[in-house]
Amino acid sequence: MKVTGNYRLHKNYCLLKLTSDENLPEMFPGQFVEVRVENSPTTFLRRPISVNYVDKSKNELWLLIQLVGDGTRKMSEFRLGEIVNIMLPLGNGFTMPSKEQKNKKLLLIGGGVGTAPMLYLGACLKEAGFEPTFLLGARSKDDVLQLNEFQEFGTVYITTEDGSLGEKGYVTDHTILKEVCFDQIYTCGPKPMMMAVARYARAKAISCEVSLENMMACGLGACLCCVEKNKEGHNVCVCTEGPVFNIENLSWQS
Amino acid sequence: MAELNVNIGNLPLKNPVMTASGTFGYGIEYADFMDISRLGGIFVKGTTIQPREGNDYPRMAETPSGMLNAVGLQNKGADYFAEHIYPKIKDIDTNMIVNVSGSSIETYVECAEKIAELDRIPAIELNISCPNVKQGGMAFGVTACGAGEVVKAVRKVYPKTLIVKLSPNVTDIAEIAKAVEAEGADSVSLINTMLGMAIDAEKRKPILSTITGGLSGPCVKPIALRMVWQTYQAVKIPIIGLGGISNWKDAVEFMLAGASAIQIGTYNFVDPTVSIKVIDGLNDYCDRHGFKSVKELTGALNI
Incomplete structure (x- = not known):
C-alpha cells in the first residue's frame, strides 16, 4: 500500500494513512494488520498494528502508531508515496450488536x-x-x-x-x-x-x-508465540483466536 | 528449466525447498498466500505422544536479524493430530513430514509408531534438539551416545524415511551426525535453534518466561552453514540444511556447503511466500550457471 499521509499527532504518536490501488477487503473493527519495515536489521519481524479507521470510498487505511521502539520509529518516518508491505486483515473483530x-x-x-x-x-x-x-x-x-x-x-x-x-x-x-x-x-x-x-x-x-496486544511473530497462528490462557487454562493464539476475546473466554481472574 | 527434483533417502521431493517445523503450522495456515503444493515438503509442528501446553507467555523476543522463541512444543498430541489434523492435510500434494518429539526413548518410540500408521505421512523428523523443554528434547541430541540410542529405538519401529534434526548446541555436530547415521537414520536436518537469552534492561528481567530460548533467523546463518559443511565431510546420508535462509542465494549456499535439500523457517514470518520465491530463484540460478539438475549443487563448493 502507498503512504498517502503521515501525521505526527504528538511526540510519541503518529497517524499513517495508506491507500491501496485495489479495493480493500472488508475489515472489521478489532482486526489488525502486519506491517513490514524494510532494510532494518533491528526490525526483523512484522509489526502488528490494529485498524484505526478505514475509509472505504478512498481505499484508505489508518494506522495509529505509538513510537515505542526502532520498528515503530521507522514507521513514523515512512515518506509520502513510499510503498509499504502489509498483510491484512488478520484476526477476529469485535462482536457487533444485532x-x-x-x-x-x-x-x-x-x-x-x-x-x-x-x-x-x-x-x-x-x-x-x-x-x-x-x-x-x-x-x-x-x-x-x-x-x-x-x-x-x-x-x-x-x-x-x-x-x-x-x-x-x-x-x-x-x-x-x-x-x-x-x-x-x-x-x-x-x-x-x-x-x-x-x-x-x-x-x-x-x-x-x-x-489483546500480546507480542507476536507470524500473525497467522503458526508460531504459537502470542498465546493467552483461555478459560479452560489452554494456551490459544491471540492472532487467530483473538485479538478480541469475550472476558468469559479468558482465565483472567485476578 | 533445470530439474529441481531431489531425493532424501528413498523419499522423492519435487524440489529441495521445504518449510521448517514450528514456522509453518500445518501448511494450511499459509494456503491463502500461496500454492503450498509447490513446496518440496512441509515439516509440520512438533508433535508429542501426549498433548503439551507449552511454556508460559512471553515466548518470543526479537533480536537483530532474528528472534528467540520458547514455545516449548505446544501441541495437542499424536492422537489429536491423527484424528483431526491429518484428514485436513493428507491430500496436500507435497510431502507432509511430521516432526516427532519426546521426553524419553519410550515416548519418542510411541509417537513414531503412531505417526507410522498414517499412510500419507512419508517421513518423520526426529526432534532431538529442542532447547525449550526441560525433559528430553535437546538432552538426547547433545551427546553422540544419547542421539544414537533414541535413533536406534525409533528405527526399529519406523520403516519409512527417518530424518533426525540435530542441535547446534554441541561441541562437534559431525560426531552426532555420524552416530545417528550409524543407527540407521536416512537423513539429518540441521540446525535447530541455538540457545540464547534476552534481557529487559529497564525492568532488569529476562524477556522470556523460560529465561533462555532458541535463536533463529538470518543471524544464525553463518553458523548453520559451517555446521552443514562440517557434517557433509563426515556422513554419507543426505543433509537437509536450515538456519536463517531468507532467499534463493542462501539456499544455494547451503547446497554448495553440502545440503541436498533445505528448509525455510523463521523467514516465513517475515514473508509468507518466501519459499516460492526460493524455488524460482534456485531454478534461475541453475539455468544461469548451466546446471541441468539442482542435485549438482550439493557439495559443489570450490575450495
Missing part, C-alpha cells in the same frame, strides 16, 4: 494507543445506527488523540492521570461508570487497565470484549 438491539448502551473504553481500534469500532457502530459512548484514558491532555474524530461518532468522556483533561484518575474511576448502566463494554489498552475494566464488567454482569 440490529434489534438499537437501544443497547454501548461503552467503548480505550487507554493509550489502545484507543486506536475504538475509533473504527465507533464509526461502524454509528453507521449501523447505534450511539456509542467513548471513555478514553491517557496520561495527560496531550496524550488524548483523535478527539475530534471520536466526537463525530459519539459522546466522549475522558480521564487523565494528571487531571489535565476530563476527570483525574484511571478510566475505571470515571463517574459515568457509576451513573449509567451500560449493556456492553468493548475495551483495548494496557493489560492492567483491561483487567480492571474486566473486573468492573464482571461485578456489574456486563458483557465485555477485550482486544
Whole structure:
C-alpha cells in the first residue's frame, strides 16, 4: 500500500494513512494488520498494528502508531508515496450488536494507543445506527488523540492521570461508570487497565470484549508465540483466536 | 528449466525447498498466500505422544536479524493430530513430514509408531534438539551416545524415511551426525535453534518466561552453514540444511556447503511466500550457471 499521509499527532504518536490501488477487503473493527519495515536489521519481524479507521470510498487505511521502539520509529518516518508491505486483515473483530438491539448502551473504553481500534469500532457502530459512548484514558491532555474524530461518532468522556483533561484518575474511576448502566463494554489498552475494566464488567454482569496486544511473530497462528490462557487454562493464539476475546473466554481472574 | 527434483533417502521431493517445523503450522495456515503444493515438503509442528501446553507467555523476543522463541512444543498430541489434523492435510500434494518429539526413548518410540500408521505421512523428523523443554528434547541430541540410542529405538519401529534434526548446541555436530547415521537414520536436518537469552534492561528481567530460548533467523546463518559443511565431510546420508535462509542465494549456499535439500523457517514470518520465491530463484540460478539438475549443487563448493 502507498503512504498517502503521515501525521505526527504528538511526540510519541503518529497517524499513517495508506491507500491501496485495489479495493480493500472488508475489515472489521478489532482486526489488525502486519506491517513490514524494510532494510532494518533491528526490525526483523512484522509489526502488528490494529485498524484505526478505514475509509472505504478512498481505499484508505489508518494506522495509529505509538513510537515505542526502532520498528515503530521507522514507521513514523515512512515518506509520502513510499510503498509499504502489509498483510491484512488478520484476526477476529469485535462482536457487533444485532440490529434489534438499537437501544443497547454501548461503552467503548480505550487507554493509550489502545484507543486506536475504538475509533473504527465507533464509526461502524454509528453507521449501523447505534450511539456509542467513548471513555478514553491517557496520561495527560496531550496524550488524548483523535478527539475530534471520536466526537463525530459519539459522546466522549475522558480521564487523565494528571487531571489535565476530563476527570483525574484511571478510566475505571470515571463517574459515568457509576451513573449509567451500560449493556456492553468493548475495551483495548494496557493489560492492567483491561483487567480492571474486566473486573468492573464482571461485578456489574456486563458483557465485555477485550482486544489483546500480546507480542507476536507470524500473525497467522503458526508460531504459537502470542498465546493467552483461555478459560479452560489452554494456551490459544491471540492472532487467530483473538485479538478480541469475550472476558468469559479468558482465565483472567485476578 | 533445470530439474529441481531431489531425493532424501528413498523419499522423492519435487524440489529441495521445504518449510521448517514450528514456522509453518500445518501448511494450511499459509494456503491463502500461496500454492503450498509447490513446496518440496512441509515439516509440520512438533508433535508429542501426549498433548503439551507449552511454556508460559512471553515466548518470543526479537533480536537483530532474528528472534528467540520458547514455545516449548505446544501441541495437542499424536492422537489429536491423527484424528483431526491429518484428514485436513493428507491430500496436500507435497510431502507432509511430521516432526516427532519426546521426553524419553519410550515416548519418542510411541509417537513414531503412531505417526507410522498414517499412510500419507512419508517421513518423520526426529526432534532431538529442542532447547525449550526441560525433559528430553535437546538432552538426547547433545551427546553422540544419547542421539544414537533414541535413533536406534525409533528405527526399529519406523520403516519409512527417518530424518533426525540435530542441535547446534554441541561441541562437534559431525560426531552426532555420524552416530545417528550409524543407527540407521536416512537423513539429518540441521540446525535447530541455538540457545540464547534476552534481557529487559529497564525492568532488569529476562524477556522470556523460560529465561533462555532458541535463536533463529538470518543471524544464525553463518553458523548453520559451517555446521552443514562440517557434517557433509563426515556422513554419507543426505543433509537437509536450515538456519536463517531468507532467499534463493542462501539456499544455494547451503547446497554448495553440502545440503541436498533445505528448509525455510523463521523467514516465513517475515514473508509468507518466501519459499516460492526460493524455488524460482534456485531454478534461475541453475539455468544461469548451466546446471541441468539442482542435485549438482550439493557439495559443489570450490575450495
